[in-house]
Amino acid sequence: MKTVVIYQSKTGYTKKYAQWIAEALQADLFENTKIKDDEIISYDAVVYGGSLFATGILGLKRIKKLLPSLAGKKIAVFGVGLSPVREDTINSVKQHNLTEEELKAIHFYYFRGGFNLKKLSFIDQTMMKMMKSSIEKKKKAGKLLTEDENEMLEAFNVISDFTDRSAIEPLLSFIQS
Numbered sequence: 001m002k003t004v005v006i007y008q009s010k011t012g013y014t015k016k017y018a019q020w021i022a023e024a025l026q027a028d029l030f031e032n033t034k035i036k037d038d039e040i041i042s043y044d045a046v047v048y049g050g051s052l053f054a055t056g057i058l059g060l061k062r063i064k065k066l067l068p069s070l071a072g073k074k075i076a077v078f079g080v081g082l083s084p085v086r087e088d089t090i091n092s093v094k095q096h097n098l099t100e101e102e103l104k105a106i107h108f109y110y111f112r113g114g115f116n117l118k119k120l121s122f123i124d125q126t127m128m129k130m131m132k133s134s135i136e137k138k139k140k141a142g143k144l145l146t147e148d149e150n151e152m153l154e155a156f157n158v159i160s161d162f163t164d165r166s167a168i169e170p171l172l173s174f175i176q177s
């Protein structure tokens, strides 16, 4: 089966998963901007991976637009975020990014990436710093922080890497089935 793996990544975590998947499936690998729509449509199976920014999966819109042209093909989408792998996290990412109708055509997976502030663009670094200071203000005001807010404060100054090659197995099984 002719398979393509396409990814969009800001700091390398999603790229790493995409490389592992492409290697395991002996698939072609492209960064999202480096492949044209008609090339994508020519494959039998399409795997798309994008990192999570404010719960949205980077670049996913493009694959969603191509769904009518990909009818009948195997399509897997994976999102990569800093949040730990938990059923409620996966469900909320899924619901935020894909409709029930789209989920009939797309198999969705979530993999844990990591965080590296220094590798982010200036704009993203600024956004993160603003988010951090607003959480700190809330903390100083004596308000209770959510689990996500506490995790964010802890993650901020540390380069973390939770990537796990074994996490891709269910996606591989789906494409190979």
Ligand SMILES: Cc1cc2nc3c(=O)[nH]c(=O)nc-3n(C[C@H](O)[C@H](O)[C@H](O)COP(=O)(O)O)c2cc1C
Pocket (backbone or CB within 6 Å): 008, 009, 010, 011, 012, 013, 014, 015, 050, 051, 052, 053, 054, 055, 056, 080, 081, 082, 083, 112, 113, 114, 115, 116, 120, 124, 127, 128
């Ligand atoms: C501005 C910003 C927003 C983010 N939003 C989320 C999010 O909503 N959920 C999540 O799990 N991770 C979030 N993250 C963390 C990234 O998804 C995580 O660092 C991911 O591993 C990046 O992958 P990449 O290197 O492939 O871009 C966010 C990071 C930044 C900088």
